[in-house]
Amino acid sequence: MAELRDGFTRAFQKYLANPVMRLVPMQTLLETTGRRSGQPRRTPLGGRRTGNTFWFVSEFGERSQYIRNIQADPRVRVRLRGRWHSGTAHLLPEDDAHARLRELPQFNSFGVRTFGTSLLTVRVDLDG
Template identity: 55%
Template sequence: MRSRKYRIVTAAERINNRLTRFALRKGIAPRAFALLETTGRRTGLPRHTPIGNGCVGDTFWLVAAHGTQSDYVRNLQVRPAVRVKIGNRWRAGTAVVLPDDDAHARSRTLPYQWDAALGRLMGSSPLTIRIDLERNG
């Protein structure tokens, strides 16, 4: 069952996520954000989720604020092949869930600290995810 904090925070996030997703699709969102594409675990359809930009070289770090309560985390657990739109470019990668990683400590290493701090504040059960991106070619 989803926690009370999760339900309250996600209700507020819905409008923000729609606006951010639109801006990311159009290429006009701030660089602090990226767009994660997972494959729906039931439908098999592409699903797009705005996330904080945690790209460091060929590794993309993501701290899922609500852990496995989030549908996109459940999707990538079933189908770890994902794509991430960073700026105006899509990059393919493979997601790896790291349940033993200290998500709060990891969030302090991310490039955009104001966004990471909001995630720490609003998160109900943070979970680290590493996405191994395919090399630029």
């Protein structure tokens, strides 16, 4: 049943939600470099900036394509409030992702908790 839910959630995000959300000017986006294509890949997500650090939780952990891209090249960009920031992403499997979600915006955190099956905390150290 979990695999069916994951498949539905991924298809919904890939073909409906993400294309629409990418068009919203103030939507937070994570830009990674495609590990095979070398092309920029933009993923809408939620998280929180604290100083020069941006935190978010991946709902499918290492099965997420953007996490696989980060593993191949941790240099990323994050669009926050319409402005792009470069940085380096760090995967934190030892972090308590459920506790981290309580510190992040609740609307997105609800979705990650509800549909996520393999939570993984990610910290992006933003340049300057």
